[in-house]
Amino acid sequence: MPIRHLPETLINQIAAGEVIERPAAAVKELVENAIDAGSSRVDVSIRDGGLGLITVADDGMGMTEKDLAIAVERHATSKLPDDDLVHINALGFRGEALPSIGAVSRLTITSRPRREDGSLADAAAITVDAGKKSSPAPAALPKGTRVEVRDLFYATPARLKFMKTPRTETQNVRDVVERLAMAYPDVHFTLTVDDKQTLDLPAATGDLYDRRLSRLRQIMGRDFAENALRLDAARDDVRLTGYASLPTLNRGTSQHQYFYVNGRPVRDRQLIGAVRGAYADFLASSRHPMLCLFIDLPPAQVDVNVHPAKAEVRFSDAAQVRGLLVGGLRHAIAQAGHRASTTVADQTLQAFQSPENAEQNPSWDGQYRQYAPPYRNMKGMAGAAYTGAVYAAPQEAQTAPLSGLESLPGARTHVHEVKADPVQLAYPLGAACAQLHETYIVAQTADGLVLVDQHAAHERLVYERMKTALSNGGIARQPLLIPEVVEMDEASAERLLTRSGELAELGLVIEAFGPGAVAVQETPALLGHGNIRQMVLDLADDISNYGQTMSLKEKLEEVCSTMACHGSVRAGRRLTAEEMNALLRQMEQTPHSGQCNHGRPTYVELKLNDIEKLFGRR
Ligand SMILES: Nc1ncnc2c1ncn2[C@@H]1O[C@H](COP(=O)(O)OP(=O)(O)OP(=O)(O)O)[C@@H](O)[C@H]1O
Ligand SMILES: [Mg+2]
Known part of the structure; x- marks a missing residue:
């Protein structure tokens, strides 16, 4: 068989296999684009778990007709003005997301850019159907950009077969939106699922800590907001901020631990390990604190180009970051002194509140048992x-x-x-x-x-x-x-x-x-x-x-x-x-x-x- 260059559409479909694994990945890319465009409001809407339809509408800077045509090409980006992969300041940098989505779905992008003087130019739209690009045409849109993705993966039936139930995909989409919303409390986010709004996160007000905490309260809950320790620590150029729960507010998984590096949500075993180390003194190994940590450092000290979905990063000095995390968390926990979380009192009150529960409780046999404190056997x-x-x-x-x-x-x-x-x-x-x-x-x-x-x-x-x-x-x-x-x-x-x-x-x-x-x-x-x-x-x-x-x-x-x-x-x-x-x-x-x-x-x-x-x- 002769060696040959693959056609462009196929190349894009192969790239899409890595970049756009499932509907939530498409949503993540589109919301990140909206954030990069300086939006103050982002509305996400999905149907059938995102496989039927995804729309992401923003009020950001928009794209001109000419830009629209280039934006859907591979390796076309406005985010690396100096051809510099070392100083990445935006969430996007590869110019892969839109062409990848366009290769496997029916993609329509409508955009209305702002001129330099702040006035709005005319809107235009472009479509890409399974990799086939149309020419941009005039369209109507009040402002910003609206991206519509229909029939995701219809062009790659093999991938379509691996999708989970719409319900699971919907949950994944929600996770993605929440995860990004936690890092951008100044942006108003909404999520609509099958025509029903399921998430409405208005822009928060106050200083940065207040804004963050009120956004975290909306997503991670009141218990977290009331029992979170505020973090602010720095080591050289690296800064750690955010909130972490008192040890007495803990969970059975590390799922409620969110990490951001320069505003980018990441999953990182080392960071989870550092948290474990910091709380080791206060928690059994099967229990995990809830937290949301922001690590900010000069872009040159972190490589963000190591994972197809940009979900992992590599620090040039991982030990320094670990040290900062462990030190910062321990310090915050120590400052809390003898404070135990209010959830403990809440649970007590609930337990006290309804004596009639005792009758409904099948394990209550009317006999009082002697409950010895379980400390007799620490190992157990x-x-x-x-x-x-x-x-x-x-x-x-x-x-x-x-x-x-x-x-x-x-x-x-x-x-x-x-x-x-x-x-x-x-x-x-x-x-x-x-x-x-x-x-x-x-x-x-x-x-x-x-x-x-x-x-x-x-x-x-x-x-x-x-x-x-x-x-x-x-x-x-x-x-x-x-x-x-x-x-x-x-x-x-x-x-x-x-x-x-x-x-x-x-x-x-x-x-x-x-x-x-x-x-x-x-x-x-x-x-x-x-x-x-x-x-x-x-x-x-x-x-x-x-x-x-x-x-x-x-x-x-x-x-x-x-x-x-x-x-x-x-x-x-x-x-x-x-x-x-x-x-x-x-x-x-x-x-x-x-x-x-x-x-x-x-x-x-x-x-x-x-x-x-x-x-x-x-
Ligand atoms: N919502 C938007 N508002 C304004 N411009 C946008 C929007 N979405 C995309 N663009 C423009 O289209 C370009 C291509 O977007 P795309 O997501 O494909 O690549 P990227 O964001 O540059 O990099 P990455 O592949 O890492 O996401 C962007 O660089 C940006 O200039
Ligand atoms: Mg992008």
């Missing part, structure tokens, strides 16, 4: 999904009808009451008033009440102190008068002993004690007298879980949280008023104390307002 918890309910208080318990109370012989209904110290009332977490079930501290604040899980809170305090001690030169140890011998299987003992040097640095000194046992000589001083045996066994399990290659210091969180767990005030211990107030005061001063090591809240705050609503007083 680390992987467990936190469903968002206030931990350790399952739905049944929260909604239990009051009348059930008399029949609770096994429950620790004892209320340990103390007098609220008026001096303590002024503090954010208030004055301790009572201890319930020997597990929860009830405190009164100036404008509400706070419920603290004493074990979770103390565990976090111990953990933070261990980390600080470690970075200040090591954890103080306290010798045991009589070494505690802990028996276990030989392999576990062996594993522990090979890491004994590292454990000693962390405050735990162990020695061999025959096969299958170790003797504990010293323990971290700030743990007090916890359950040493269980802690050592748990540590042995931890070590076997993360293998021999990782240094214990690298896995500090796990080691410390295992130790912290065993050294913390147990649930079930009666506390004095002083102890309770001391715990509250320490929580206020300790960074990250609003959540335990796995992103579950350590306390819930209910405002008087909300409580009054519960009782219909408002």
Whole structure:
């Protein structure tokens, strides 16, 4: 067979295969063009998941009749005026999108450009049908540009076969529009699906942060907007801005994480990895924060020409960007101090609100069960999904009808009451008033009440102190008068002993004690007298879980949280008023104390307002 040059139409269809994978990709290209054209309003409309019809209308700068004819040619762009691929300032730069779409559909572009003096010139239109181009002709249009794509992929039936249901494609289109809208809060976006408007995002007002946050509120929701930490960090020429959720507002997937590089939406494993690193201390590995991050840097420091759909980028200094992200996020989380997200209180209120739910709840069998806090087994918890309910208080318990109370012989209904110290009332977490079930501290604040899980809170305090001690030169140890011998299987003992040097640095000194046992000589001083045996066994399990290659210091969180767990005030211990107030005061001063090591809240705050609503007083 002779080698030959392919016809233009075929070349465009092949290119379209990469650039326009599905309807959402066409929408993305067209909306990006509208943004590049300086539009303040972009209206997107689709039919049949975008396969029947896509229209994108904008009020941007428009194109002249002459430009229209060139715009649909391959490799024709107005966005690289200096033939410079290094300094790309627009979302488009390849001149591929329109010819690719035109090669596989029936494309009509109508445009009415603005003259230099600001007045409007005449409108013109051009059509491309499966790659066959018409000449531009006069048309009518009030302003801007309107692109109409009919019968996408009709010219490439092979591709058409791979389309998902219109519903899935519609969802993808919505995602694309939302993703772009998040980065351009000054632009009014609408989306109409099968003649029904499903999205209306008016231009936001205020300063850049306000505008962004109000756009994010519309798309990511109120919970996010109310529980997002504002980010602003810079390293050399690279700037990080945006919003990230408090660790207590988390999700089961990383889908709610949006990244933009110079205003361009990107998906990047490294960036997701950096976020994971930043939150590792506060969230179980199966949980993910919600966030929207904008990275801005000089165009020369990022290559945007590495992916057919322009969805990935390559940084010239990836480590710098990662460092900025991890540092910026950690700093913001630390600044949040003991703040836990309001969603926790909302969920609590919801759970309280309707006692009749208890009857409808099929798992409620009328019996009160003893819900021990799940901290007994930290390893089990680390992987467990936190469903968002206030931990350790399952739905049944929260909604239990009051009348059930008399029949609770096994429950620790004892209320340990103390007098609220008026001096303590002024503090954010208030004055301790009572201890319930020997597990929860009830405190009164100036404008509400706070419920603290004493074990979770103390565990976090111990953990933070261990980390600080470690970075200040090591954890103080306290010798045991009589070494505690802990028996276990030989392999576990062996594993522990090979890491004994590292454990000693962390405050735990162990020695061999025959096969299958170790003797504990010293323990971290700030743990007090916890359950040493269980802690050592748990540590042995931890070590076997993360293998021999990782240094214990690298896995500090796990080691410390295992130790912290065993050294913390147990649930079930009666506390004095002083102890309770001391715990509250320490929580206020300790960074990250609003959540335990796995992103579950350590306390819930209910405002008087909300409580009054519960009782219909408002
Ligand atoms: N909505 C629009 N308003 C004004 N001009 C437009 C619009 N859409 C396209 N154009 C013009 O048509 C040209 C070609 O568009 P096309 O999307 O094919 O390529 P591009 O945006 O330059 O690069 P890329 O292929 O990376 O998107 C653009 O460079 C721009 O000048
Ligand atoms: Mg383009």
